Amino acid sequence: MFHKLHFWQHIWRKIRLVESLPYLSLFLWMLPLLLFTSGHNSLMAHDEALYASRARLMFDSGNWITPWETAHHKTPGPYWLIASFYKLFGISDTSARLPSMIASIFSLWLVYEIGKIMLGKKLAWLATAILSGEFLWLQYSRLSTPDVPMIFLVLLAIFSLIKTELHPKYHYFWSFLAGFSLGLGFLVRSFMIFLPIIALLPYLIWEHHRHRHLTNPILYLGFCVGLIPTGIWLWLSWLHYGNQSFEELLKFVVQLGSEDREHNGPLFYVWNIPLKAFPWPFFGLLGLFLTVRRPIPLYQLILVGFPLVLFVELSIFSTRLSHYSLCLYPFIALLASVGLSWLGNIYQTGIHSQLFLKKGRKNILNLFAKNNLPRNLSYGFGGFGVFLVIASTVIISYGGSDIRKYATITLAMGLGWLILPVVWISRYHFSKKFLTARYWIAGWLITCWLTLATMGSLGLLSDYNPILRTFLQQSAIASIIQSHPIYYVQIDQKTQVLLNFYLSIHPQQVGSISQIPALSYALIYTDQSPKLSRTYRIIGTVKKYQLIQVLP
Incomplete structure (x- = not known):
């Protein structure tokens, strides 16, 4: 028993040592999160x-x-x-x-x-x-x-x-x-x-x-x-x-x-940022309110002026795309830490943080403290987690292979959200006082980490074109593209830029199939093949394309 206790004390000291080294x-x-993959990589077009x-x-x-x-x-x-x-x-x-x-x-x-x-x-x-x-x-x-x-x-x-x-x-x-x-x-x-x-x-x-x-x-x-x-x-x-x-x-x-690409209006970032960084923008808004008050x-x-001005600039700018807002994300995180920490103080003491508010002042934040917002959030996200676990379990049991992949992510997310009510109930109903605000805050972090780690391990953050990758890796196809130029008449731009990267010899565009030399290889739309006047043989098919060899 003594040896076991010594072992766990040693592990705890190691954990505290890592905590003391923030970098x-x-x-x-x-x-x-950066390295988890399914073992395969392919570029995003x-x-x-x-x-x-x-x-x-x-x-x-x-x-x-x-x-x-x-x-x-x-x-x-x-x-x-x-x-x-x-x-x-x-x-x-x-x-x-x-x-x-x-x-x-x-x-x-x-x-x-x-x-x-x-x-x-x-x-x-x-x-x-x-x-x-x-x-x-x-x-x-x-x-x-x-x-x-x-x-x-x-x-x-x-x-x-x-x-x-x-x-x-x-x-x-x-x-x-x-x-x-x-x-x-x-x-x-x-x-x-x-x-x-x-x-x-x-x-x-x-x-x-x-x-x-x-x-x-x-x-x-x-x-x-x-x-x-x-x-x-x-x-x-x-x-x-x-x-x-x-x-x-x-x-x-x-x-x-001046270009309104993808018809994203001035309110595009109002919904896109909360969607792409959920749940942290909501904590960031709370942190923004707190830092404006104090x-x-x-x-x-x-901390406040930079992201607000940048948000207005991006909203006015006609071309509005998700990644243009990335410069806001570090500041969303800084403000979210303020909001989440304030909620953590309510969780632990039931009293709002003195860092931001004066005692006794009547405002919406005092109302949050009085109504115990951390408890409501814990139960709310816990209920959402139960729903996700049940739904994803059913889909994994009866769904197809493609949808199972996404159900695995929702299962990881659902299990993560269950941490919040478990920590809350354990502290306030089973008197586990060691479950301080750090554990409650960790529940939020672990859920997001677990969800993203699951996405990474399934290849959703690294393998964006698995069908094309698998096609090009076939031994018969790989030997051709490594030693012969590939011609194409007209293909969509996304496929073209992918081929520009993956083909050892840069693909060559021609005006018509008649310009392709005999015994050369070409990538054409599958629905174009019946219309070709020249004889050819099909090497392989990928998506809506065929790789053919033009015969003499």
Whole structure:
């Protein structure tokens, strides 16, 4: 008995040691979410495959400046980054995604450091753990797109601006780093970097009397140095394409600002963000209300002003897509940590937090405390969890193979939500007083983690085109595409960009089937094959396409 007790004490000491090392604990929390897969990977069309295939074009051609037939409409930062990882680790889906994964981990650590300064260590750790459990953030942390690398640079700039105030001794270093990060952001995300820069203006202008950032020449020097790689690329591109290099960059941003893509209206982010980051935006709204009632000293215009201004910018911007809002997600997590912690105080003491409200004041938050909102949330989500468990169990027992995969996710989510009422009932009905607010808060975190981990293990966060992947991996098909060019007459753009990445020899477009040389291979629509005048043999079929060989 003594040995068993000693063993568990040893385990507890190890756990407490990990807790005392926030960087390590956050890394261990996030790493499985980044790595869990079904054992297979395939790129998402359209954006991810575009970035990966363009980087491959640079890598294969050896031309990292002007590999395009005409001037390109985006700055080359993400292509250079992905192509560099091709050079280090070879061409693969994983290599293409590594830059975003690494940027995500460093972004999490920056959120922790920013949160630690603004809110304290406990809330900073909680905010970082919450960010890891936001679906859209995790999804784009595993995609070969420039969104997360750009957000890393924005967070680095914000962190550097704060450090400039805290450490006047190293004022020049932090000022330069802040400007450099924002300047380098232009290379990564083109004109999109100006949206977060504009969102920083309330802090830069209204707090100027304190920090003097806007009159700091080192900040502007860093910004100009950060622009140097973009300037060199533009100059070399101009030598090759002429004025078209500048025109394409400007035309693209004007097009984005005036194009209503997918008919997403001004209220798009009002419903899309709560859906893609559930349940954290609701805690974030509570945290926003709390911080407006009791502003955070010195940094209110970063914690609250930045996301509010950015949200308005994104809503006004005509092109509204889910991933454009990703820069809001770290701030949703920071505000959600405030809201969840406040609810945790009610859970544990039944009294609202003195950090944000004055005692005895009558308002809606006092009403929440009086009505014991944590209890209601525990029972409500617990009931929802019971429903999910029952429904998913029935589907897994009687449903088809495809729907079973999604039922497994709902089962994991349902089991997670049951933690909340179990913890509540155990504490308040069975006198398990050791179940403090930390356990109740952990219930929320574990549920989101478990759900996302299940999605990852089923391949839903890594294997986006399994049918095409399986087709291309067939031995007969693989031997052909590795040694012969593939022609196509007309295929949809998403399939085209996927083939641009996966085919060793770049596919070639022709105007008609008659232009394809004899004994060559072509990808055609299945419904076109009866109309072909030339003889051919079918090699394989995938989705709505056939791979054929044109015979003499």
